[in-house]
Amino acid sequence: MDRKTFNLTLTCKNRPGIVAAISNYIFETGGDIEDAQQFDDKNSGHFFMRVTFSCEKHDADIARLRAGFMPIVERFGLTWHLRSPLELRRVMIMVSKQDHCLVDLLYRWRIGELPMIISGIVSNHPRETYSNVDFGGIPFHHLPIDNTTKLAQEQKLWHLICETGTEMVVLARYMQVLSDDLSAKLSGWCINVHHSFLPGFKGAKPYHQAYARGVKLIGATAHFITSDLDEGPIIEQDVTRVCHSDAPDDLVRKGRDLERQVLARGLRYYLNDRVLINGTTAVVFAD
Numbered sequence: 001m002d003r004k005t006f007n008l009t010l011t012c013k014n015r016p017g018i019v020a021a022i023s024n025y026i027f028e029t030g031g032d033i034e035d036a037q038q039f040d041d042k043n044s045g046h047f048f049m050r051v052t053f054s055c056e057k058h059d060a061d062i063a064r065l066r067a068g069f070m071p072i073v074e075r076f077g078l079t080w081h082l083r084s085p086l087e088l089r090r091v092m093i094m095v096s097k098q099d100h101c102l103v104d105l106l107y108r109w110r111i112g113e114l115p116m117i118i119s120g121i122v123s124n125h126p127r128e129t130y131s132n133v134d135f136g137g138i139p140f141h142h143l144p145i146d147n148t149t150k151l152a153q154e155q156k157l158w159h160l161i162c163e164t165g166t167e168m169v170v171l172a173r174y175m176q177v178l179s180d181d182l183s184a185k186l187s188g189w190c191i192n193v194h195h196s197f198l199p200g201f202k203g204a205k206p207y208h209q210a211y212a213r214g215v216k217l218i219g220a221t222a223h224f225i226t227s228d229l230d231e232g233p234i235i236e237q238d239v240t241r242v243c244h245s246d247a248p249d250d251l252v253r254k255g256r257d258l259e260r261q262v263l264a265r266g267l268r269y270y271l272n273d274r275v276l277i278n279g280t281t282a283v284v285f286a287d
């Protein structure tokens with residue numbers, strides 16, 4: 001029998017009865033829970049949950065499911081999302097000179113690892129910078145930035161994000177700091193890959209900072225952007241060993257693989273509804 005799958009994510013003040021209410025509702029709607037993860041944050045008193053469930057096609061009208069869920073929403077004061085994984089999000093990828101993360105995301109998208117529609121590729125460098133990269137017909141937008149044009153270009157960018165129906169922005173080594181206004185507009189739906197193991201070595205040149213400090217581990221971090229540079233809720237991180245004989249270029253080379261993997265994992269978690277923001281941090285129900 002054909003079944004349709006849904007992802008339910010929610011957060012609320014913790015109290016008894018939330019899980020029972022959710023699972024009873026899914027059972028009563030003819031649903032079958034296929035995966036469930038929860039986190040009870042004792043510090044904030046908040047509860048977080050992700051449930052994947054399936055329904056037979058004739059039961060799987062998402063508007064009906066959402067409407068039926070409202071009494072539970074009101075009873076527990078839920079912040080929630082119910083969506084079908086088949087509804088692909090429209091994602092805009094932003095890049096500067098370094099294209100290794102862009103190329104990696106395009107490959108993972110092509111092979112179906114990243115369930116998304118790419119609404120556009122934006123760069124502050126011209127198309128020729130990526131002459132060896134096949135964009136597969138995805139629209140490219142060149143928005144050069146300097147101190148005099150930054151806000152005007154950001155307005156063009158915001159207009160582009162809106163007119164393309166973009167639902168998520170990925171900074172795939174985009175090396176311009178977004179303004180407070182744009183960061184606020186993109187709060188919770190813009191992910192950046194920072195080329196260090198945050199909170200260490202913030203800023204534009206973390207590998208040179210790491211080299212100067214003589215660290216023995218370097219890393220990469222995928223995080224939501226905020227107006228505070230490199231301070232947003234962390235989604236994914238990873239590290240690798242380096243040694244005294246590694247020159248800055250060796251750190252850059254070893255870091256590239258980390259950046260690719262960390263950004264792709266963080267993005268996949270987000271696209272599969274596995275990331276919930278918990279104040280200045282993030283709950284990640286990894287698979």
Ligand SMILES: Nc1nc2c(c(=O)[nH]1)N[C@@H](CN(C=O)c1ccc(C(=O)N[C@@H](CCC(=O)O)C(=O)O)cc1)CN2
Binds near residue numbers: 232
């Ligand atoms: N509002 C935010 N914008 C951006 C963030 C963020 O966390 N919040 N992350 C950066 C990416 N990034 C590090 O991961 C980073 C990029 C650029 C700079 C920087 O100092 N840029 C200079 C220009 C440098 C240049 O032209 O090469 C600048 O913008 O003046 C620091 C950190 C993306 N945006």
